Amino acid sequence: MRKSLLSLVLLGILVLGVVASGCIGGGEGGTTTSSSSPSKTTTSSLSKTTTTTTTQSETPTPEVECGSGNVVIWHAMQPNELEVFQSLAEEYMAMCPDVTITFEQKPDLESALKAAIPTGKGPDLFIWAHDWIGKFADAGMLEPIDEYVTDDILKDFAPMAVDAIQYKGHYYAMPFAAETVAVIYNKKMVSEPPKTFDEMKAIMEKYYDPDNEKYGIAWPINAYFISGIAQAFGGYYFDDKSEQPGLDKPETIEGFQFFFKEIWPYMAPTGDYNTQQSIFLEGRAPMMVNGPWSISDVKKAGIDFSVVPLPPITKDGKEYWPRPYGGVKNIYFAAGIKNKEAAWKFVKWFTTSPDAIKELSLKLGYIPVLKPVLDDPEIQSDPVIYGFGQAVQHASLMPKSSKMDAVWNGVDKAITEILKDPANADIPAILKKYQQQILENMNG
Structure with missing residues (x-):
């Protein structure tokens, strides 16, 4: 994801990695290439009657807010990631039987979103690293959630995660993990x-x-x-x-x-x-x-x-x-969202539930950005999470500016040219060449 992409917990810092294809966004890290046509879709609709191993009661607890109707989430996650997300969604639906969470896979998520959202055919939510927030917000393809995001919620997240969900004075997403290499x-x-x-x-x-x-x-x-x-x-x-x-x-x-x-x-x-x-x-x-x-x-x-x-x-x-x-993994609210209230209630539970975030961390190696999970002894003793958590402390948060597309494209072209003959490539000349191309593309 700009595989991807993180991104960033900086373990106390937070951090988002991002890949991108970002990897960050669910899948390999790095940069993504967009195309003009929507991508192939794989739909996974989670039935409210799905068997689940959760031990939680099907009666909503006071901490769980339940909406109703269908909430559609687009993603480009790897199969192992989707399996864990589906399991957590099943737990939520067991507590909230009037809600159905539907996951739809989009191998070229960016192109699919850009084609669908302006026509009113987009999802309620989509999952990707924080580095898309600038260009999607500038294009009018994100739905602000300022009315839901309160200081009481934000205080439980690492600082970089809070930074990663806002752009030009508005909140457009909720964070659930950080990543870097x-x-x-x-x-x-x-x-x-x-x-x-x-x-x-x-x-x-x-x-x-x-x-x-x-x-x-x-x-x-x-x-x-x-x-x-x-x-x-x-x-x-x-x-x-x-x-x-x-x-x-x-x-x-x-x-x-x-x-x-x-x-x-x-x-x-x-x-x-x-x-x-x-x-x-x-x-x-x-x-x-x-x-x-x-x-x-x-x-x-x-x-x-x-x-x-x-x-x-x-x-x-x-x-x-x-x-x-590095990047922060976000759940974004898409413009034209059809079920905002139910979507918010699910996202709030998913991103603020220590049990849910801990499961993501232990099963997928995600670096948590929720402070109670960062402080969990089991998380701190896990060598994978600890190792990536230390790495995040040295990471650089991927820029949020909508101008980054031109930068990713230019850097990848420079690398491609260097790889033609790495031993003899004139690296200073190549980088200066693509610096100019990036500036030209940024300015129109």
Whole structure:
């Protein structure tokens, strides 16, 4: 999601990763590509009579507010994510038997929303990382929920999550998780996780054996996934305050040069997400850079693993922490919503229920942004959630500006050009070229 995309809990900070396709938005992280036609739809309507293992009473408790009618939610989640969401929706419907929650899968969610909402055929809600809030609000495709969002509700969320649901003075969504990328390592191959980049490079050198299709690290390459290194030395893709891109900044250029000089030589020669992930899942690399959305596949592969932040880089006696983009996962209210009252009551329960958020965290590795869950001992003792939580503390919240589409597109084009010949690419010239293209596209 701008896979995706996080995003951001910054464990106390919050954080949203975002991928994007954001991964952030439900699925792989990173950036998304939109098309002009609506995408294929898979509908999953949850019947009120669905069997559920919940032990909760079907009679609504005082804490649960129940509406009535159907609430339609569009998403682009992976199957393992959808399974947990459906389970939670079933619990809610068991308590609120007059409500039906319907999930509809949209592989190209952005195009589907842009085609449907203006014609009045959109959903009530949709799920994605916070970085869509600016462009969707500016386009009039979001429904404000200012009348529902009170200080009493906001006080229970990490600060970055509160920032992620508002734009130009209005609230348009509710947050439920944060995400960013981190180092996922195979404990059978790496006995001690790298605490510095030099240690990580030593591990990469040890396992790099391309003749036998083995590599030092698995790392999908697009604007989202390499943002941590690209922005490590103080550079940036885009500044949300000035609304200006920064590809031509010396610090950004330095970050790109570092990635393609110090990391790329130890990788399989492809930036493809699925290929890079498979390399790690098949035991052909000791480490992978990926987000919480990948944890289910890692577990299915039977890998004994743990998670740590991207380690700091020491240069000229100074320590630089990689600053990967992070995102906050939001449930948005779409303009033209048909059942706003029932939708709000479900979303309020889903995002403020410690039990629901804890289940998302433990089953999917989501980093919670709800303070009571962040403080839960079981959550704090979980190595995956703790590892990503630490990573989030070094993350950079993805910009919310509607101008970011031009930036994502420009950065990905620059990366594509560099990948044609990474060893000989004139990285400063390429980044300056696409800086100008981004500016031209932003200005019309």
